[in-house]
Amino acid sequence: MQLTYEGPAPEQIGFLLLPRFAMVALFSAIEPLRIANRFAGEELFRWTLISVDGEPVEASNGMPLAVNTSIGSPLDVSSLMVCASFAPLDVVDERLLEWLHHQQAINTALGAIDTGAFVLAEAGLLNQATTTLHWESLPEFRQRYPHIEAVESLFEVTEAGFFGAGASASLDLALDTIKRRHGSSLAQLVREQLVHDQLRLPASRQRPQHNAPEPRLARVIAQMDRHLEEPLTIGELAEHANLSQRQLERLFLHQWQRTPLQIYLERRLTLARQLATNSSHTIMDIALACGFASASSFTRAFQRMHGVTPSALRHNSGHHQR
Known part of the structure; x- marks a missing residue:
């Protein structure tokens, strides 16, 4: 999956499976490699499934998947892909972090x-x-790691690493790998075998942009997402776009029929729903992370938007799956 590979065949790829990983994303990454091997008539790729303890890992759909090895055993792979979905940090400890280093x-x-x-x-x-990463988790990721450039693309492959947004985007990442390693003809054969209608580019967005905003509004939305914990004023957002506050409000109403303040609140509460569903943070911690000074004001705003309190949502979402 790395940008270039000049080692011997087969190319060895490891998949580290963390609890509640997305099975569709894993299989979408592996199946194109398997089909490429079949069409090539030789083993171009080989994959190894890894868990922290060597035991089967339960995916987000509740199905356990057996693995080949653990992080405590010798491993010989050229690329290693971390596979997660819900609550990815729940099992992170010093042992795992040291192993990744x-x-x-x-x-x-x-x-x-x-x-x-x-x-x-x-x-x-x-x-x-x-x-x-998956678009639902981008706001939380940007808020937690503001120094890391995180974009809403299908996949990214550079010398610094390779990343897929999950689900069918993993298929595109694998097809791109096959194309870069072994040419367009083989990638085309694999794509047709998978009945994948088009070869999507890395920079393709995860979601179709119906009614995409003009660049100034896109900059404002990006600023909102970078400042969910300590919200900017509408005047500060307007200044970032070189607009007056009145101009900004007029443009938002024309584009989305909602004010900048309403859109900003929706984005903060969308992150709150993500955290309430997929993290173990306290309700007060979630409130603070989303720019609310008190749990009571947060709960009222959350219930107005989502129709349920954050505590009730957390209680009812034990089997929530993407």
């Missing part, structure tokens, strides 16, 4: 799919990388 030290190319980037960021291994 060791993999980087022995020149293993590191990457992630879905929310696996949280784990690499927590290890301090993404400082030079442009990363992507």
Whole structure:
């Protein structure tokens, strides 16, 4: 999955599975490699599934998946992909972080799919990388790691690492790898076998942009997402876009039929829903992370938008799956 590979065949790729990983993302990354081997008539790729303890890992759909090895066993791979989905940091400890640092030290190319980037960021291994992850988790990631460039693309592949947004984007990442290693013809054969209608580019967005905003509004939205914990004033947001506050409000009403203040609140409460559903943070911690000074004001705003209190949502979302 790394940008270039000049080693012997088969290319060895490791997949570290963390509890509640997205099975569709994992299989979408592996199946194109398997099909490429079949069409090539030789083993171009080989993959190894890894868990922290060597035991089967339960995916977000509740199905356990057996692995080949643990992080405590010798591992010989050229690329290592961290596979996660919900609550990616729940199992992160010093042992895992040290193991990831060791993999980087022995020149293993590191990457992630879905929310696996949280784990690499927590290890301090993404400082030079442009990363992507599932769009639902982007606001939380940007708020937690503001120094890391995180974009809403399907996948990113550079010398610093490789990242896929999850689900079908993992398929695009694998097809891109096949194309760069073994040419367009083989990638085309694999794509047709998968009935994948088009070869999507790395910079393709995860979600279609119906009614995409003009650049000035896009800059304002980006500023909102960078300042969810300590919200900026509408005047400060307008200044970032070289607009007056009145101009900004007029443009927002024309684009979305809502004021900048309403949009900002929605984005803060969207992050709050993500944290309430997929993290173990207290309600007060979530309130503070989303720019609320008190749990009571946060709960009222949350219930107005989502129709349920954050505590009730957390209680009812034990089996929530993407």
